[in-house]
Amino acid sequence: ETGVTQSPTHLIKTRGQQVTLRCSSQSGHNTVSWYQQALGQGPQFIFQYYREEENGRGNFPPRFSGLQFPNYSSELNVNALELDDSALYLCASSPAGGRYNEQFFGPGTRLTVL
Amino acid sequence: AQTVTQSQPEMSVQEAETVTLSCTYDTSESDYYLFWYKQPPSRQMILVIRQEAYKQQNATENRFSVNFQKAAKSFSLKISDSQLGDAAMYFCAYRGTIQGAQKLVFGQGTRLTINP
Numbered sequence: 001e002t003g004v005t006q007s008p009t010h011l012i013k014t015r016g017q018q019v020t021l022r023c024s025s026q027s028g029h030n031t032v033s034w035y036q037q038a039l040g041q042g043p044q045f046i047f048q049y050y051r052e053e054e055n056g057r058g059n060f061p062p063r064f065s066g067l068q069f070p071n072y073s074s075e076l077n078v079n080a081l082e083l084d085d086s087a088l089y090l091c092a093s094s095p096a097g098g099r100y101n102e103q104f105f106g107p108g109t110r111l112t113v114l
Numbered sequence: 115a116q117t118v119t120q121s122q123p124e125m126s127v128q129e130a131e132t133v134t135l136s137c138t139y140d141t142s143e144s145d146y147y148l149f150w151y152k153q154p155p156s157r158q159m160i161l162v163i164r165q166e167a168y169k170q171q172n173a174t175e176n177r178f179s180v181n182f183q184k185a186a187k188s189f190s191l192k193i194s195d196s197q198l199g200d201a202a203m204y205f206c207a208y209r210g211t212i213q214g215a216q217k218l219v220f221g222q223g224t225r226l227t228i229n230p
Contacts, residue, residue, distance in 0.1 A: 033217065035218075050215075092159075101216050108157045
């Protein structure tokens with residue numbers, strides 16, 4: 001069984017640019033959540049996708065947007081990058097149904113904004 | 115809004131000893147889940163143990179156990195017989211709901227060092 005994968009591993013951008021991060025969910029999982037983890041902090045919930053629709057959003061501005069595809073993989077897009085967007089971006093997938101809806105995390109993408 | 119607080123930024127323990135990591139949370143919900151995640155330097159968040167709020171019995175997974183005090187909104191993690199591989203950041207997390215999403219709310223983390 002393949003776990004959650006994310007690409008790229010590292011990324012360096014300059015302020016004002018746009019970035020797309022990708023996530024492949026674990027087999028059998030139809031829900032994907034994205035988190036932002038600033039250095040030395042706990043992860044913060046950005047949004048969640050379920051069956052290709054946004055299913056909830058944290059306190060992030062609209063320049064953070066996402067997509068989920070029919071194969072349940074997902075993208076996180078960030079426009080007009082700011083220095084404070086530098087962080088580790090974590091993707092987590094969870095299975096359809098089930099009591100725990102446990103979230104399985106990928107290894108993350110480290111984004112640096114200069 | 116739900117919040118999770120970990121008051122110990124760093125902890126250290128001798129190999130083979132026992133260590134307890136603290137976590138408190140705030141919520142108005144009666145049914146929820148609590149988790150401890152481990153994040154080693156490889157960055158991948160790994161689930162250590164989970165607790166369902168309606169269960170009075172504390173969860174146990176091998177060397178890992180929790181002390182869940184629902185009235186006090188406390189959820190501590192005990193690691194017995196600490197091993198070098200236990201060294202990592204540990205995050206306490208609460209699973210709530212927002213607009214139908216089952217988001218995780220994380221604490222600030224505790225960095226655990228194991229001394230050989």
